[in-house]
Amino acid sequence: MIRDFLAIGLLAALAGCVSDEAIIPVREPGIPLLCVKRNPDLARPDFVAEIRRSLEARGIRTLEYEAKAPPECRYRLLYWGEWRWDLAEYLRFGALRIYDGTKLVGQSTYDDRYDAALGKYRPTAEKVAVMVDKLFPAAR
Numbered sequence: 001m002i003r004d005f006l007a008i009g010l011l012a013a014l015a016g017c018v019s020d021e022a023i024i025p026v027r028e029p030g031i032p033l034l035c036v037k038r039n040p041d042l043a044r045p046d047f048v049a050e051i052r053r054s055l056e057a058r059g060i061r062t063l064e065y066e067a068k069a070p071p072e073c074r075y076r077l078l079y080w081g082e083w084r085w086d087l088a089e090y091l092r093f094g095a096l097r098i099y100d101g102t103k104l105v106g107q108s109t110y111d112d113r114y115d116a117a118l119g120k121y122r123p124t125a126e127k128v129a130v131m132v133d134k135l136f137p138a139a140r
Helices: 002-014 045-057 124-135
Strands: 034-037 062-065 075-085 089-100 103-111
Touching: 034 045, 045 062, 045 075, 045 089, 045 124, 089 124, 103 124
Parallel strands: 034 062, 034 075
Antiparallel strands: 075 089, 089 103
16 A cells, blocks of 8 residues: 555655646637747746647747837737746746637646656756646647
8 A cells, every 4th residue: 555655655755846726728719920028037948849839830930029019919928937046957837828818828847846746857948848838739
């Protein structure tokens, strides 16, 4: 019995930590352009690059902008991320939110703040891909 609990615990630890409670899949059909607002508080250009790469791999064209969205930007994506160091740097928390104007139409969160899982060392690109998959399940 203890061995079963250990096996379940190990599997849970190795699994990704994309919280299903924080998922709102995008229901909008065929978003022609998703504008990504650059987050000046996040000095990680690789994070936004992975977000854009993952979206474009699913056929969603992206445009990055600074302060004010260009007029063609009906759909906007805002993102946040937090990294920690524990033998190596890793993405500890990430959030993606998609808006149609001011209405929230999609949300996905990666949260490893309360877990000591070995999966936390997976590359940021894999974690971002899972978040984007949860946002656009039909675009896989």
